[in-house]
Amino acid sequence: MFVKIDKDKCSGCETCIGSCPYDAIVIKGEKAEINELCQLCKACLSVCPEGAISEVEEASDIKEKSEGKGVWIFAEQRDGKISGVAFELLGAGRRLADKLGAELAAVLFGATGSDANELIRWGADKVYHCTDEIVNTFNDEPYSKLLAELIKQYKPEIVLAGATPIGRSFIPRVAASLKTGLTADCTSLDIDDESKNLLQIRPAFGGNIMATILCPNTRPQMATVRPRVMKRGEYNETAKGAIINVSAGDIKSRTKVLQTVKEVAENAVNLQEASIIVSGGRGLGGEKGFELLYELAEAIGGTVGASRAAVDEGWIPYRHQVGQTGKTVGPKLYIACGISGAVQHLVGMQSSDIIVAINKNPDAPIFNVANFGIVGDLNEIIPMLIKKIKEVKGL
Amino acid sequence: MRVIVCVKQVPDTAEVRINPETNTLMRDGVPSIINPYDMHAIEAGLYIREKAGGKVTVVTMGPPQAETALREAISMGADDAVLLTDRAFAGSDTWATAYTLAKAVEHLGADVILCGKQAIDGDTAQVGPEMAEFLDIPHIAYVRKIEEIEDNRIVVQRLMDDGYDVIESSLPVLLTVVKELNVPRMPSLKGKMAAKKAEIKKMTAADIGATEENLGLKGSPTQVKNIFAPEVKKDRKMLEGLNEEKVMALINELQVMKCL
Numbered sequence: 001m002f003v004k005i006d007k008d009k010c011s012g013c014e015t016c017i018g019s020c021p022y023d024a025i026v027i028k029g030e031k032a033e034i035n036e037l038c039q040l041c042k043a044c045l046s047v048c049p050e051g052a053i054s055e056v057e058e059a060s061d062i063k064e065k066s067e068g069k070g071v072w073i074f075a076e077q078r079d080g081k082i083s084g085v086a087f088e089l090l091g092a093g094r095r096l097a098d099k100l101g102a103e104l105a106a107v108l109f110g111a112t113g114s115d116a117n118e119l120i121r122w123g124a125d126k127v128y129h130c131t132d133e134i135v136n137t138f139n140d141e142p143y144s145k146l147l148a149e150l151i152k153q154y155k156p157e158i159v160l161a162g163a164t165p166i167g168r169s170f171i172p173r174v175a176a177s178l179k180t181g182l183t184a185d186c187t188s189l190d191i192d193d194e195s196k197n198l199l200q201i202r203p204a205f206g207g208n209i210m211a212t213i214l215c216p217n218t219r220p221q222m223a224t225v226r227p228r229v230m231k232r233g234e235y236n237e238t239a240k241g242a243i244i245n246v247s248a249g250d251i252k253s254r255t256k257v258l259q260t261v262k263e264v265a266e267n268a269v270n271l272q273e274a275s276i277i278v279s280g281g282r283g284l285g286g287e288k289g290f291e292l293l294y295e296l297a298e299a300i301g302g303t304v305g306a307s308r309a310a311v312d313e314g315w316i317p318y319r320h321q322v323g324q325t326g327k328t329v330g331p332k333l334y335i336a337c338g339i340s341g342a343v344q345h346l347v348g349m350q351s352s353d354i355i356v357a358i359n360k361n362p363d364a365p366i367f368n369v370a371n372f373g374i375v376g377d378l379n380e381i382i383p384m385l386i387k388k389i390k391e392v393k394g395l
Numbered sequence: 396m397r398v399i400v401c402v403k404q405v406p407d408t409a410e411v412r413i414n415p416e417t418n419t420l421m422r423d424g425v426p427s428i429i430n431p432y433d434m435h436a437i438e439a440g441l442y443i444r445e446k447a448g449g450k451v452t453v454v455t456m457g458p459p460q461a462e463t464a465l466r467e468a469i470s471m472g473a474d475d476a477v478l479l480t481d482r483a484f485a486g487s488d489t490w491a492t493a494y495t496l497a498k499a500v501e502h503l504g505a506d507v508i509l510c511g512k513q514a515i516d517g518d519t520a521q522v523g524p525e526m527a528e529f530l531d532i533p534h535i536a537y538v539r540k541i542e543e544i545e546d547n548r549i550v551v552q553r554l555m556d557d558g559y560d561v562i563e564s565s566l567p568v569l570l571t572v573v574k575e576l577n578v579p580r581m582p583s584l585k586g587k588m589a590a591k592k593a594e595i596k597k598m599t600a601a602d603i604g605a606t607e608e609n610l611g612l613k614g615s616p617t618q619v620k621n622i623f624a625p626e627v628k629k630d631r632k633m634l635e636g637l638n639e640e641k642v643m644a645l646i647n648e649l650q651v652m653k654c655l
Contacts, residue, residue, distance in 0.1 A: 001612070021622065023406075036458060036485040040612065041619045078557070084653070140524070141533055165555050169536035172521040176493060176528035181616030184489075184519035204517070204622065212620040254533040255564040258550070263558040272574075276654065300655070328515075333654040354652055356645065372648055373633045374641045384642040392646060392655055 002056055003040060005032050009052035019047040021209060041211065068157030068219035071097040071104050074147065075119055075127075076166050077111045078138070079260075082118065084227060085162035090123040091233035092189055092225065093160055096198070097125075099191045102157070107150060109135035109143060113243065120241035123233040127241065128154075132248040137260075138166050139253040144173035146248050151178060156220050158198055160189070163224035175222050181215030182222040187229055198223070203351055227332075229353065271322065275332040276302030279322055279349070282309040283338020283359060283378060290316050292382050293337060299389040305329065305349075307339045323348035338378050341366025358382075396449030396544075399505040400440040400473065401496055401526070402433040404457055404464040405516040429464045432511025434579040435572050439541065440509050441472045442577065447544050450474045452503060456484055456495055462595050470582035470590035477503065481599040486612030489517075493525030494614060498603040500530060507549070508569040512537055523571035534569040535562050539576050 005016075012030040019025075024037035025044060032052075044053050073093045075086035090106065097104040106124040108116055116127040128150055134142045143166075151159065151174070159174075161167040163185045175182035183200040187210075190199045198221040200213040215221040271277060278297040280290055290304070297304045305322040306315070322329055323345040334352035339345060341357070341364055349355070350369050357370035358381055367373045374381060389395075407428045429437075440451040453468040455461050456479040465476035479499055487495065500508055508530075513520035520536070527534030539559060540552040547566050552559045554573050582590070600610055608614060632648070634641040649655045 001618075036482050039486060039619055041622045043622050078555075140527075140535075144528065165537055165553075168520045169524055169534075172489070172493075172524035173528040173534075175521075175616075176490065176525035179490070179616065181488065181490065182521060183617060184517075184521055199620070209622050211622045214618045214620045215616050216618060218616045255535060255562050257560050258563055259561040260555075261558045261561070333649070333652075354649075354654060356649075367631070367633070370631055372645055373631060374645060375633070376638050376641060380638050381642060384639060385645070388642055388646050389655065392650070 001040060003034055003038055003042065003044065004054055004056045005034060006052040006054070007031050009050045010048075011050050011052075013049065015047055015049060016044045016053060019044045021204075068155050070102045070154070070156045071100065071158045072151075072156040072160070072220070073104070073106050073124075074159065074161040074167065074171070075106045075108045076138075076162055076164065077108070077115070078166070080111050080115075080136075082108070082111060082115050083162060083164065085164060085167075085225070086119065087122045087232045088227065088230040089160050089162065089225060090119065092230040093158075094123040094233045096158060096189060096191055100157075100196065105154075105156070107147060109146065110137075116243045120243075121236055121239045123236075123239075125241050127243045128246050129243055130246045130248055134248050134251060134253065137257050138170075139255050139257065140170040140173060141253045141255065142248060142251045143170045144177065145251045146246075147171075148174045148177045150246060151220060159220045159222045161222075161224050163226040167224050171222065171224055178218075178220070180218040180220060180222060181213075182224070183213045183215070184224050186223045186225050189223060189225070189230075197221070226353070271303055271305055271320070271327045271329050274303035274329070276300055276335075277305045277322070277329055277331045277333070277349075277352070278302045278335045278337065279305035279307065279339060280310055280316070280337045281307035281339030281345075282313065283340070284310065284315070285338075285378075286313075287315050289338070289378065292379075292386075296335075296337075296382055296386050296389075299386050299393070299395065300333075300335075302331075302333070302335075305334075307342075307345050309339075336366050336370070337382065339366055340364045341369065396443060396447040396507060396546075397503075397505045398440045398443050398449060398451045398507045398509065399500055399503060400433070400436050400451060400453045400468070400509045401500075401522075402437065402453055402455050402464055402468060402511075403430045403514045403516075404428070404455060404461040405430045405514055427460070427463065429467055430511050430514045430516075432513060432515070432572065432574065434511075435574050435576050436509040436511045436570075437468050437471055437473060438577045438579040439538075439570070439572050440507075441580070442541065443507055443544055447546075449506075452477060452505075454479065454496065454499055454503070456480070456487070456492060456499075465595050466590040466593065467582070469593045470586040471580055472583070472586055475596065476593065477596045477598055479598050479603070481610075483600045483607060483610045486615060487610070488615035488617045489519050489521040489525060490616055491610055491612075491614035493522045494529055494609045495600075495603070495605060496522065497526045497529035498605045499598065500526070502598075502603045506567050507544075508532075508567070510569065510571045512571045512573050520571070523569060527569040530567075530569070532567045532569060533564045534571070535564060536571045538570045538572045541576070 073089035105126040188201040330351040510523035537554040543550040
């Protein structure tokens with residue numbers, strides 16, 4: 001397929017140029033032209049006032065779709081403990097499987113039979129379980145080889161995995177070896193009613209725009225999902241399902257984990273790796289306000305961020321700045337205190353999993369991107385929040 | 396030691412603005428930069444050359460203007476650079492990109508291949524591991540420290556959510572690196588001179604022996620169906636009541652979300 005501009009219809013008005021996020025439309029000889037940067041996102045199709053832009057199918061577009069049946073999720077474990085994201089994937093997988101009228105299976109490498117049963121209680125109809133020594137500890141090669149072999153053998157149509165350091169590392173190898181598509185960090189998954197294809201929705205351009213990705217001709221359709229994005233399904237104490245033991249055979253690994261070191265997250269200024277950020281803006285009123293914010297950060301185990309306004313006022317150093325001219329962050333939790341939410345700030349933090357906004361102005365744009373909003377006086381609310389968090393944490 | 400660093404030229408997404416009226420991207424005048432994570436990969440390549448000797452080659456796939464990125468890498472100290480450019484590469488998703496880069500690496504030969512952990516425009520983190528699969532070599536993602544490097548063995552630290560793993564691998568190996576690994580050096584005056592004079596080698600699909608059906612749009616299993624502006628969060632909850640009640644409600648929500 002490709003996108004074509006009808007030169008006879010094109011008036012050279014340049015309306016289409018601004019619609020292209022890839023800079024793929026240029027004006028040559030007073031007519032628009034599409035260059036090699038085109039990613040076929042079709043954003044330009046609807047904007048042309050002359051109707052000069054259209055998509056053209058090629059003979060090679062019609063490929064034979066490979067067959068597949070069932071939805072799989074990869075349940076990762078570390079130190080024998082199944083990650084929370086596995087149960088969230090079962091929730092998402094269950095909805096997709098029900099929509100397709102298909103079976104939901106989990107794949108578990110390492111851990112024990114009782115862990116496999118736990119996956120069934122969280123919604124799996126079936127668990128493919130390998131307990132061979134080689135998969136107890138995560139190494140990319142054995143994990144990717146074994147999962148690819150199982151997929152070839154049982155032919156699921158959808159495979160989901162967590163977008164964790166483990167999933168993001170080895171799942172691409174599986175997709176590469178199977179010659180199929182993989183979409184990273186999906187924030188939403190659905191089934192297209194007509195084609196039954198998996199609709200994979202994810203942010204692009206640092207979350208500035210959302211994209212729907214398809215994998216129309218190859219199977220399985222593979223996607224990773226970040227932790228805490230999907231909701232868990234129902235836990236059913238009495239659920240029954242089959243556990244199929246699988247063997248890793250003679251799969252070998254050229255990498256070896258020599259040592260695993262656990263680190264307690266420090267309260268450093270590492271905004272981009274922080275899982276909780278407590279951020280302050282002009283509404284904090286001054287350096288004193290940031291002292292309060294540091295106290296909140298310490299109680300909740302977070303890092304302190306700031307809006308450009310607060311940095312420009314000199315209340316906090318630049319290295320704390322979040323936004324277009326500061327750092328782009330995507331923590332699990334972002335608490336914006338006294339930040340109005342200018343676009344340049346929003347682009348730096350809107351991919352955060354959960355956003356809490358506290359502001360005295362109920363019309364502040366920050367509330368448009370927030371999951372939870374509190375309208376009120378920071379000088380009252382922050383101290384209360386600190387006290388309650390300490391109580392909850394038993395500090 | 397033959398080191399290849401794969402880089403990508405990206406729009407500086409930190410500079411991308413959103414038109415508040417139409418909710419579309421405004422990319423006018425947005426500069427192109429070397430993907431920031433790839434800068435750390437270049438620095439790692441130079442570090443390995445200092446430790447173990449050899450040569451650092453920088454490779455990118457992109458339109459002719461991506462040459463700028465390669466010259467910048469040379470100014471930092473890379474020995475030479477290859478630009479993979481061909482209309483047949485257009486529209487590549489991660490699968491086709493990884494295939495193309497892997498064919499080039501195969502053609503050039505390498506003991507260590509370095510990539511940034513992900514590119515800031517796509518954020519997929521897939522191309523590195525996919526390349527390793529095509530090359531049938533091991534890879535280690537999220538490398539935050541190189542502890543040892545010898546002729547046929549490397550020991551690195553891999554960043555994990557709860558700490559790090561110390562991992563040993565045979566060579567050749569592909570590493571994807573995080574920014575904790577190092578601080579990329581500034582170009583030297585000598586480097587800048589070299590960058591100006593350097594001849595950038597251009598290679599096409601035919602030069603790297605790539606199979607056409609695996610390239611570009613044709614070789615890409617995924618398709619972008621459409622793009623759209625992010626919506627205002629529908630599940631937004633304004634917490635009401637007295638201040639104390641609002642704070643308690645927030646604490647409860649955060650506990651449900653497992654943030655506390």
